[in-house]
Amino acid sequence: MAMIRNKPRHRLIAFTLIIPFVAIFALVFAYPVIEVVRMSFTDAPLIGGGNWVGLDNYKRLFSDNLFYTSMKNNGYFVLLTVLPTTIIALVISLAVNRLSGRMQALALVMFFTPYVLPVSVVTQIWAWMLDFQFGILQPVIEAVTGKPVPVFKNPYWVMPSVAVVTIWWTNGFNVLLFIAGLRNIPEDLYEAARLDGATRRQLFFKVTWPLLWPVTALVLTLQLILQLKIFDQIYLLSDGGPFNSSYVLLLMVYREAFQLNHGGYAAAISLVLFLLIVVISVLQFQLLRMGGRDK
Amino acid sequence: MLRKRIENLSLTCFTLVAGLIWIFPLYWALVTSLRSENRVVSDGAGFWPDEFNLSSYADALFNTSLMDWYINSIGTSLIITAVVLVTGMMCAYALSQMQFPGRRLLYGIVLASFMVPAQALVVPQFILMNELDLINRWGGIILPQLVVPVVIIVYKQFFDAVPKEMKEAVVLDGGGDYTLLFKVFLPLNWGITTALGIITFIMSWNAFLWPFLVITSEDMMTIPVGITQVNDAFGVAYARIMSVALLAAAPVVIAYLIFQKRVTEAVMISSGVKG
Numbered sequence: 001m002a003m004i005r006n007k008p009r010h011r012l013i014a015f016t017l018i019i020p021f022v023a024i025f026a027l028v029f030a031y032p033v034i035e036v037v038r039m040s041f042t043d044a045p046l047i048g049g050g051n052w053v054g055l056d057n058y059k060r061l062f063s064d065n066l067f068y069t070s071m072k073n074n075g076y077f078v079l080l081t082v083l084p085t086t087i088i089a090l091v092i093s094l095a096v097n098r099l100s101g102r103m104q105a106l107a108l109v110m111f112f113t114p115y116v117l118p119v120s121v122v123t124q125i126w127a128w129m130l131d132f133q134f135g136i137l138q139p140v141i142e143a144v145t146g147k148p149v150p151v152f153k154n155p156y157w158v159m160p161s162v163a164v165v166t167i168w169w170t171n172g173f174n175v176l177l178f179i180a181g182l183r184n185i186p187e188d189l190y191e192a193a194r195l196d197g198a199t200r201r202q203l204f205f206k207v208t209w210p211l212l213w214p215v216t217a218l219v220l221t222l223q224l225i226l227q228l229k230i231f232d233q234i235y236l237l238s239d240g241g242p243f244n245s246s247y248v249l250l251l252m253v254y255r256e257a258f259q260l261n262h263g264g265y266a267a268a269i270s271l272v273l274f275l276l277i278v279v280i281s282v283l284q285f286q287l288l289r290m291g292g293r294d295k
Numbered sequence: 296m297l298r299k300r301i302e303n304l305s306l307t308c309f310t311l312v313a314g315l316i317w318i319f320p321l322y323w324a325l326v327t328s329l330r331s332e333n334r335v336v337s338d339g340a341g342f343w344p345d346e347f348n349l350s351s352y353a354d355a356l357f358n359t360s361l362m363d364w365y366i367n368s369i370g371t372s373l374i375i376t377a378v379v380l381v382t383g384m385m386c387a388y389a390l391s392q393m394q395f396p397g398r399r400l401l402y403g404i405v406l407a408s409f410m411v412p413a414q415a416l417v418v419p420q421f422i423l424m425n426e427l428d429l430i431n432r433w434g435g436i437i438l439p440q441l442v443v444p445v446v447i448i449v450y451k452q453f454f455d456a457v458p459k460e461m462k463e464a465v466v467l468d469g470g471g472d473y474t475l476l477f478k479v480f481l482p483l484n485w486g487i488t489t490a491l492g493i494i495t496f497i498m499s500w501n502a503f504l505w506p507f508l509v510i511t512s513e514d515m516m517t518i519p520v521g522i523t524q525v526n527d528a529f530g531v532a533y534a535r536i537m538s539v540a541l542l543a544a545a546p547v548v549i550a551y552l553i554f555q556k557r558v559t560e561a562v563m564i565s566s567g568v569k570g
Contacts, residue, residue, distance in 0.1 A: 013472050014395035021386040029442045035419035095310040110314030116551045118501045118519035121540040125324045134336050180563040232503045257418045274415040
């Protein structure tokens with residue numbers, strides 16, 4: 001072999017290549033992970049020391065009504081967004097995928113552009129469209145309910161409205177994933193099925209759907225994780241209100257740490273959110289994989 | 296045949312109309328931003344653009360700190376993108392092509408960190424930035440955004456696929472690993488580098504929660520955080536708010552329109568649907 005290597009030198013080069021990333025990772029990621037765990041057992045304020053208090057933060061958390069309200073709202077928001085956005089994205093991608101050339105590019109631009117907008121731009125546009133007095137969507141709401149509704153100040157409307165805004169904003173991402181999945185399905189499978197006299201319906205349920213399932217599972221998992229971490233839109237549109245009806249876990253972390261100066265308690269909430277996301281995403285991923293195997 | 300054509304045509308129309316409805320909020324923001332404040336809230340104002348009034352844009356540009364926010368956003372996003380790409384490709388090259396103790400452990404950690412929600416780390420990260428005296432500074436905005444594991448995962452996947460023969464030729468000529476990375480692996484993967492670069496840039500440009508926490512003085516804010524201040528300053532003045540919002544969105548929207556194909560590709564590749 002021509003590649004006789006000087007082993008220590010080879011290793012040294014490898015280390016110089018990984019060191020920049022590893023150093024940054026250790027400082028701003030690994031260390032904070034350890035810190036968030038440690039802090040959750042202390043009564044530390046945001047800035048400054050704090051004493052070891054054992055499980056006090058967790059005891060307090062599990063008897064805190066706001067925690068249960070937040071959990072409930074997080075769950076409600078997941079229900080309002082994850083499945084609807086997946087279905088909408090699937091329908092859009094099937095329609096867009098049938099277009100060709102320029103038309104497809106144009107349609108894709110229309111459905112994807114909202115995804116590249118900063119969240120505060122999205123919330124400002126929707127706050128204007130849904131403005132109680134002058135919002136262009138108020139006549140639509142009036143047609144349904146008989147009177148205009150200040151949606152972000154109404155406990156029943158607030159979460160569904162934030163969900164609509166969120167779906168509008170992030171749906172393009174899911175559309176792209178579905179389109180990639182559709183493109184990966186070999187055309188000859190459709191031709192073979194057509195030769196066997198399959199109807200369009202059968203083509204979808206016997207070819208497209210089962211072959212698209214891995215992408216569907218991916219979209220569902222990514223969405224679930226993303227929507228559990230809801231903060232920006234809520235903070236900007238309703239700030240947790242009215243009457244805590246849109247209070248969510250990350251908002252609780254923010255309030256406790258940055259407004260009430262309860263660093264330790266906020267760390268405990270963060271950790272619970274973190275574990276919740278890991279457990280749910282692993283569970284969902286397993287379930288969806290099993291669902292795929294049965295088909 | 297004719298029936299099929301009509302069917303296809305109507306489907307095309309239907310999809311495009313749905314697209315127009317989907318994009319309507321942006322259209323409406325544009326129409327609003329070009330009206331005078333009085334016109335915006337007057338009863339007779341319809342759906343169609345009927346004014347071309349740039350005064351609220353002028354207001355947005357000259358009476359807010361928008362220019363400062365642009366500079367902060369462009370500066371921090373460019374630095375984040377550059378550092379993420381360079382550190383990511385170096386690390387991915389070592390993981391993909393070299394042998395060293397701890398290689399598998401490192402890759403395992405990279406994969407696992409994918410699952411950790413960055414939002415759960417804001418409290419200790421804030422404390423850390425405070426200790427480093429980086430609150431209200433670019434460094435504070437930048438540092439925690441430099442860990443993007445997916446960049447390493449994607450690069451590694453592409454480096455793994457580079458044929459061995461290409462590597463051997465360079466090694467026979469006496470080239471080392473740095474030569475290999477920058478003269479062979481990188482040029483072979485320019486496409487993926489641009490794709491990852493654009494998507495990293497858009498993500499850091501749009502980041503909200505972290506810059507919002509680490510910046511409190513108005514002249515250090517990034518675009519997405521800064522424009523929320525305009526609300527408070529203007530009260531209800533929707534033409535101005537929409538002008539600011541559109542100016543804030545313009546750079547990423549233009550970047551997306553120019554690099555459409557790359558952005559599409561980047562989204563697909565980085566979520567593992569297309570390799």
